[in-house]
Amino acid sequence: MSTRLAYFPGCSQHGTGREFDESIRAIAGRLDLQLDEIPEWACCGATPAHAIDPAADRALGRWNLGQAAKCGDVPVMTGCASCFARLRSARAHAGSDQRILHIAQVLGEPAMRERLKAAVVRPLTGVKVACYYGCLLTRPAGPDAIDDAENPRLLEDLAGLLGATAIDFPLRLDCCGASLALARPDIVHRRSGRLLAMAQARGAQALVVACPLCHSNLDFQQVAAMQAVGAQGEIPVLYLTQLVGLALGLEARQLGLQRHFVDVPALVGA
Amino acid sequence: MSHTPPAGATAASPLHERIAAASGENPARCYQCGRCSAGCPVADEGDCQPHQVLRLVQLDDEAALHALQPWLCVSCNTCATRCPQQVDLSAIMDALRVEAIERGTAPAAAREVVAFNQVFVERVAARGRLNEGELGAHFNLRVHAPFKNLTALPGMLVRGKMRPPGGSIAGAVEAMRTRKEPQQP
Ligand code: SF4
Ligand code: SF4
Numbered sequence: 474m475s476t477r478l479a480y481f482p483g484c485s486q487h488g489t490g491r492e493f494d495e496s497i498r499a500i501a502g503r504l505d506l507q508l509d510e511i512p513e514w515a516c517c518g519a520t521p522a523h524a525i526d527p528a529a530d531r532a533l534g535r536w537n538l539g540q541a542a543k544c545g546d547v548p549v550m551t552g553c554a555s556c557f558a559r560l561r562s563a564r565a566h567a568g569s570d571q572r573i574l575h576i577a578q579v580l581g582e583p584a585m586r587e588r589l590k591a592a593v594v595r596p597l598t599g600v601k602v603a604c605y606y607g608c609l610l611t612r613p614a615g616p617d618a619i620d621d622a623e624n625p626r627l628l629e630d631l632a633g634l635l636g637a638t639a640i641d642f643p644l645r646l647d648c649c650g651a652s653l654a655l656a657r658p659d660i661v662h663r664r665s666g667r668l669l670a671m672a673q674a675r676g677a678q679a680l681v682v683a684c685p686l687c688h689s690n691l692d693f694q695q696v697a698a699m700q701a702v703g704a705q706g707e708i709p710v711l712y713l714t715q716l717v718g719l720a721l722g723l724e725a726r727q728l729g730l731q732r733h734f735v736d737v738p739a740l741v742g743a
Numbered sequence: 744m745s746h747t748p749p750a751g752a753t754a755a756s757p758l759h760e761r762i763a764a765a766s767g768e769n770p771a772r773c774y775q776c777g778r779c780s781a782g783c784p785v786a787d788e789g790d791c792q793p794h795q796v797l798r799l800v801q802l803d804d805e806a807a808l809h810a811l812q813p814w815l816c817v818s819c820n821t822c823a824t825r826c827p828q829q830v831d832l833s834a835i836m837d838a839l840r841v842e843a844i845e846r847g848t849a850p851a852a853a854r855e856v857v858a859f860n861q862v863f864v865e866r867v868a869a870r871g872r873l874n875e876g877e878l879g880a881h882f883n884l885r886v887h888a889p890f891k892n893l894t895a896l897p898g899m900l901v902r903g904k905m906r907p908p909g910g911s912i913a914g915a916v917e918a919m920r921t922r923k924e925p926q927q928p
Contacts, residue, residue: 484873489904515871515915520818521863524840529864532922536915608819613831622824648784648819655882655892656855660788660815693895732902 478579479544480508481537483556483685484516489693490685492729493552496714497576499727503718504588506579509544511537517559520652534563538571548572550579552714554609554684555651561617575610577683577713578619581627589634594722596636602716603642603677604628605668607649607687628681628713635720640675644668649690658697665690666702673708679737683713693734709737757803765838770800772828779822779832785815790852793822793832800835808846813839814853858885868919871912876905 486494501508515536522530537560541549549571551557560573579585606625614622623646629639649668650661669691672680682688691698692710699705710733711719718728730737752764759770773794780792789812791799799807807813813836822832840860843849849857862881867873876899883891899905 485875487872487909488875488906489899491904513871513912513914515912515918516867516873518867519863519873521860522867524818524837525844525857525860526864527837527841528922529868529919532918533867533915536918540914608817608821612820612824614824646821648817648821650784651817651819652859653785653815653817653856655879656859657815658892660785663788664784693898732904734898734902 475505475507476579476585477507477509477545477547478550478574479541479547480510481514481517481541481549481551481556481560482510483514483551483553485553485685485689489689490553492732493685493688493712493714495727495729496712496718496723497552499723500714500718500721503592503721503723504580504585508550509547511540511549512543514540517553517556519555519559523559523562530559531563531566534559534566538563538567538569541571548574548579550574550576552576552683552685552712554607555686557619558609558613561613561615564617573617575619575683577610577627577631580631580713580717581619586634589631589717593635593720595720597632597716597720598636600637600679601640601677602632602637602679602681602711603672603675604632604639604645604681605642605649605672605687605691606645607682607684608646608651610683611646628683631713632681632716635716637716637720640672640677642672642675642677644671649687651686651690654686654690654694658694659701661690661694662698662701665694666698666700666704669695669698669708670702670704673704673706677708679716680708680710681713681716682710688712695735707735709733709735711737758805758807759800759803761842762800762807762835762838765841766831766834768831768834768838770797770830770835773797773801773826773830773832774828776827778825778827779830782821782825783816784819784821785812785817789815790850793836796839797830797832797835800839805848807839808843808848809850810839811850811852813843814849814856855886858882861885868916869911870908871915871919872909874906874908877908 518533650664
């Protein structure tokens, strides 16, 4: 039976994170997920709204929850970690019982794990990945976060389900520099460079992320980030949904892999 | 940590009361263990450590409103997750930024971060959604650096990651226009 979700793409998914949206839609087709895009969704306000203008944060949150309700009594699902955090906050402020889910949680639900396992046609056997959570997937802590705030396993479990091996990655919960990308790229490069260099040094063939801002800081900014920490080489950065898509036998173009700045080699079976 | 903020903090109230009222947090709970700073990804990038910002608030030292550190805070929430006293320092950082803007005390070193935040909110208020290209262009104009980050543009265009803004979301623009401005402390 198909699972219906009210889909909140978020602004990045129309721009720099376009392939996240593409890969979410592509795997949804294979996993019998019906995505109803929320009509006239607005920007979640991201970090800047709550940072300097709480009224803007609240206004956008109320608007988005109202629009989501138009999809009926189904959970809201988003791929963006920041949208996820803002929607959770809006729900808490509204005292609403609307379920807000991140795509990783949807994939991690017991029934979906079974569906996923059954749909794998190209297991990623032998592929070593570093799973990166960053800040807002597991924080703020709470039963509605995707997993435990300090010791999450969800991304590693999902990678394992696809046949891949998740390496130990102590920086997996450390922020990439997030929204400082435009104003203080130097800080973002130092933060992201450290992550990339560690993943690489520990033998990961790819970094797996579930946030468009993480992806931009780690993929688009990778050359500068590596330079900032004196590291060399490159490491591809995949969205969780692209990793899933590869295991499901989808083609690189269907998953938007050609949009990356760091090439994704065929090592992951594409 | 939910608690009842001191009711009726005014512009003349001591700093800790104003921040408590705006953030819903109680700065007095902090016993300066430094756990927040230990996990903070930007603790070593600014002019003081996050727990020191909180100490300034406890001391009613208005220097907290002039500090760079709150502007480097990326709201990653690590501090709040780990605080043994359940103080949400990220919410206190929000309150400090809001008041620093209201009082015009944000330091010169934070100019670009302030501009980014303001331009972001303005763009969302204008369209209801954010177009990253527009954000970049307006940010550059605001900080008088028209060519900043411009070398990134061709790569973005080739990959289809930079597209012209679509229309506006009228309802969201209206919701933003009629939003209640943050209450003056
Ligand atoms: S972790 Fe909590 S108690 Fe410790 S210094 Fe930070 S805010 Fe204070
Ligand atoms: S929320 Fe801000 S102060 Fe707290 S750990 Fe993250 S960057 Fe540091």
